[in-house]
Amino acid sequence: xxxxxxxxxxxxxxxxxxxxxxxxxxxxxxxxxxxxxxxxxxxxxxxxxxxxxxxxxxxxxxxxxxxxxxxxxxxxxxxxxxxxxxxxxxxxxxxxxxxxxxxxxxxxxxxxxxxxxxxxxxxxxxxxxxxxxxxxxxxxxxxxxxxxxxxxxxxxxxxxxxxxxxxxxxxxxxxxxxxxxxxxxxxxxxxxxxxxxxxxxxxxxxxxxxxxxxxxxxxxxxxxxxxxxxxxxxxxxxxxxxxxxxxxxxxxxxxxxxxxxxxxxxxxxxxxxxxxxxxxxxxxxxxxxxxxxxxxxxxxxxxxxxxxxxxxxxxxxxxxxxxxxxxxxxxxxxxxxxxxxxxxxxxxxxxxxxxxxxxxxxxxxxxxxxxxxxxxxxxxxxxxxxxxxxxxxxxxxxxxxxxxxxxxxxxxxxxxxxxxxxxxxxxxxxxxxxxxxxxxxxxxxxxxxxxxxxxxxxxxxxxxxxxxxxxxxxxxxxxxxxxxxxxxxxxxxxxxxxxxxxxxxxxxxxxxxxxxxxxxxxxxxxxxxxxxxxxxxxxxxxxxxxxxxxxxxxxxxxxxxxxxxxxxxxxxxxxxxxxxxxxxxxxxxxxxxxxxxxxxxxxxxxxxxxxxxxxxxxxxxxxxxxxxxxxxxxxxxxxxxxxxxxxxxxxxxxxxxxxxxxxxxxxxxxxxxxxxxxxxxxxxxxxxxxxxxxxxxxxxxxxxxxxxxxxxxxxxxxxxxxxxxxxx
Numbered sequence: 001x002x003x004x005x006x007x008x009x010x011x012x013x014x015x016x017x018x019x020x021x022x023x024x025x026x027x028x029x030x031x032x033x034x035x036x037x038x039x040x041x042x043x044x045x046x047x048x049x050x051x052x053x054x055x056x057x058x059x060x061x062x063x064x065x066x067x068x069x070x071x072x073x074x075x076x077x078x079x080x081x082x083x084x085x086x087x088x089x090x091x092x093x094x095x096x097x098x099x100x101x102x103x104x105x106x107x108x109x110x111x112x113x114x115x116x117x118x119x120x121x122x123x124x125x126x127x128x129x130x131x132x133x134x135x136x137x138x139x140x141x142x143x144x145x146x147x148x149x150x151x152x153x154x155x156x157x158x159x160x161x162x163x164x165x166x167x168x169x170x171x172x173x174x175x176x177x178x179x180x181x182x183x184x185x186x187x188x189x190x191x192x193x194x195x196x197x198x199x200x201x202x203x204x205x206x207x208x209x210x211x212x213x214x215x216x217x218x219x220x221x222x223x224x225x226x227x228x229x230x231x232x233x234x235x236x237x238x239x240x241x242x243x244x245x246x247x248x249x250x251x252x253x254x255x256x257x258x259x260x261x262x263x264x265x266x267x268x269x270x271x272x273x274x275x276x277x278x279x280x281x282x283x284x285x286x287x288x289x290x291x292x293x294x295x296x297x298x299x300x301x302x303x304x305x306x307x308x309x310x311x312x313x314x315x316x317x318x319x320x321x322x323x324x325x326x327x328x329x330x331x332x333x334x335x336x337x338x339x340x341x342x343x344x345x346x347x348x349x350x351x352x353x354x355x356x357x358x359x360x361x362x363x364x365x366x367x368x369x370x371x372x373x374x375x376x377x378x379x380x381x382x383x384x385x386x387x388x389x390x391x392x393x394x395x396x397x398x399x400x401x402x403x404x405x406x407x408x409x410x411x412x413x414x415x416x417x418x419x420x421x422x423x424x425x426x427x428x429x430x431x432x433x434x435x436x437x438x439x440x441x442x443x444x445x446x447x448x449x450x451x452x453x454x455x456x457x458x459x460x461x462x463x464x465x466x467x468x469x470x471x472x473x474x475x476x477x478x479x480x481x482x483x484x485x486x487x488x489x490x491x492x493x494x495x496x497x498x499x500x501x502x503x504x505x506x507x508x509x510x511x512x513x514x515x516x517x518x519x520x521x522x523x524x525x526x527x528x529x530x531x532x533x534x535x536x537x538x539x540x541x542x543x544x545x546x547x548x549x550x551x552x553x554x555x556x557x558x559x560x561x562x563x564x565x566x567x568x569x570x571x572x573x574x575x576x577x578x579x580x581x582x583x584x585x586x587x588x589x590x591x592x593x594x595x596x597x598x599x600x601x602x603x604x605x606x607x608x609x610x611x612x613x614x615x616x617x618x619x620x621x622x623x624x625x626x627x628x629x630x631x632x633x634x635x636x637x638x639x640x641x642x643x644x645x646x647x648x649x650x651x652x653x654x655x656x657x658x659x660x661x662x663x664x665x666x667x668x669x670x671x672x673x674x675x676x677x678x679x680x681x682x683x684x685x686x687x688x689x690x691x692x693x694x695x696x697x698x699x700x701x702x703x704x705x706x707x708x709x710x711x712x713x714x715x716x717x718x719x720x721x722x723x724x725x726x727x728x
Contacts, residue, residue, distance in 0.1 A: 077111030221299030266467025293644025354589025413562030421685025423447025471518035517549025
């Protein structure tokens with residue numbers, strides 16, 4: 001999942017999820033940002049990014065934006081931000097909360113807006129020109145961020161207010177704002193001497209360049225690693241629509257007629273592995289996926305990863321931390337590497353034991369079904385899991401997919417549950433401009449009919465879009481800067497041929513609900529200051545609200561409302577529905593193990609001190625040794641992401657991929673609370689909105705959780721949900 005976390009109002013760090021807020025009347029053009037109007041305007045009428053945002057909700061004018069507009073807009077945003085900060089730092093008046101801390105929150109509004117838009121488009125619909133601008137601007141933006149955070153005069157004013165904070169009679173959120181601002185500057189190097197700050201600037205600049213290069217190589221690599229198949233017969237098992245899509249992809253690539261191309265997602269596992277009957281093709285597809293980024297070609301990322309790991313470790317040491325993991329976890333609810341390692345130790349053995357039992361069952365099935373049995377391999381897992389699921393629960397994906405048509409799932413599932421819980425409603429806005437023809441926009445209204453914000457849906461995979469699924473924000477709301485929220489959900493569902501329905505797997509359905517959980521975290525933000533708006537919460541808390549929202553995908557009332565056959569409109573048969581629900585913990589050992597394997601590798605990479613991180617040539621051996629050390633080296637279940645294409649940890653989830661299961665501890669406990677306290681009703685939804693969704697980072701994350709649930713969470717509900725208690 002991916003989002004932009006506000007730092008000092010306009011300063012953004014790429015991370016991973018969503019943002020929030022309440023709006024003006026949508027019919028009225030939005031006013032220019034207040035601070036922008038105080039700075040000399042640049043007369044550049046041809047650049048829509050530098051004009052007042054006049055569309056409803058001040059949403060971006062996608063139909064008028066061209067890639068080259070971003071270069072001048074980002075430069076201008078930095079120029080204005082620099083002037084604002086120089087005025088603030090040079091203020092001759094005694095530092096106060098209002099003229100220093102609040103004033104800083106007001107700075108950088110143009111840069112914030114343009115950088116959000118640029119980052120979002122670079123991930124959702126990139127091109128050569130945008131990528132070139134990314135490479136050019138990444139070090140500039142890094143240097144600009146350092147220029148602000150390492151400004152000694154500005155920090156002196158912040159430190160003065162910080163030392164007086166307990167005497168200033170501030171409300172709780174304002175008091176927290178002072179502390180978080182001060183801590184951010186310290187963690188960014190404000191206390192370092194000149195030599196240390198110069199070294200830090202160099203590290204940050206190089207990391208920004210490397211991060212951009214990594215993301216672009218991964219996208220190019222996933223496109224280049226697509227499997228070319230020379231006959232339709234070798235695609236036996238795939239649906240006609242998937243085969244047509246493979247033929248269309250081959251045609252788009254200029255290949256001969258009768259050729260097919262299976263494109264990849266950025267995970268290790270690939271959806272066609274569950275259906276392809278040809279074992280050789282399964283092996284070729286899976287190995288193409290697993291070996292990406294480590295083949296010594298132009299898409300190889302190992303040198304980049306190794307250099308990033310070394311630089312992160314050096315930066316942590318420079319800032320007074322033993323390792324990068326120590327630096328990251330100091331700001332998370334986990335608090336320490338020991339806490340994360342303990343969670344891995346608690347769940348890992350149960351998960352791998354369950355996966356091995358599942359593997360034994362699959363091997364027995366292979367021995368039974370195949371005339372010439374073979375040893376279970378990773379490319380066999382999904383295929384025989386499907387057969388075993390059908391045998392145990394009497395259904396397979398082909399039976400349930402006709403009941404999961406995208407629009408039904410979205411409108412009659414996701415939106416329906418949101419209306420029942422929060423009273424909000426959705427009206428599609430086809431009149432608003434989009435950045436790609438597949439994108440759709442809905443206006444969101446409160447229960448009383450007042451406008452809330454805009455929701456952008458971008459659900460289909462394409463070669464110009466990064467892999468995975470995520471939420472991000474184009475605009476966020478706070479009382480200080482009351483701009484209306486504009487949020488987007490982005491998935492990578494394979495697009496069917498023209499005229500065919502979009503039939504989803506159950507995993508894709510769950511992902512759609514999950515990402516919407518981030519979206520409402522963004523839409524409902526109701527905080528005083530931008531720093532705390534929306535998903536500006538610890539990384540290991542940000543996934544919690546979205547994971548809770550997954551529960552509504554299988555809530556019987558919701559499921560029956562959206563699970564309707566795309567042709568007949570008939571609801572999913574109750575007996576089939578019961579079997580689907582019974583199968584929820586089926587294959588959970590595999591799912592937990594592939595995730596934990598990646599999470600453990602992430603921690604191992606980032607728990608190394610400076611001078612001990614692996615070289616490019618050592619990376620894959622390091623991955624293997626870590627998995628062996630943790631007894632997670634089970635060949636049929638590789639990590640969900642291998643190091644060369646592990647995009648999460650090259651972005652906002654470095655030393656933080658554990659966050660999903662850490663958050664799921666809270667999620668599993670919350671689901672129990674919700675079931676005990678009303679379920680799908682307005683009172684439950686409003687309580688969750690008031691205590692969690694609207695509060696952002698304005699209070700300590702665990703205090704918010706306790707306010708919601710009235711208790712501390714336990715790990716047992718998670719183990720029970722995943723079917724791991726027996727093996728624990």
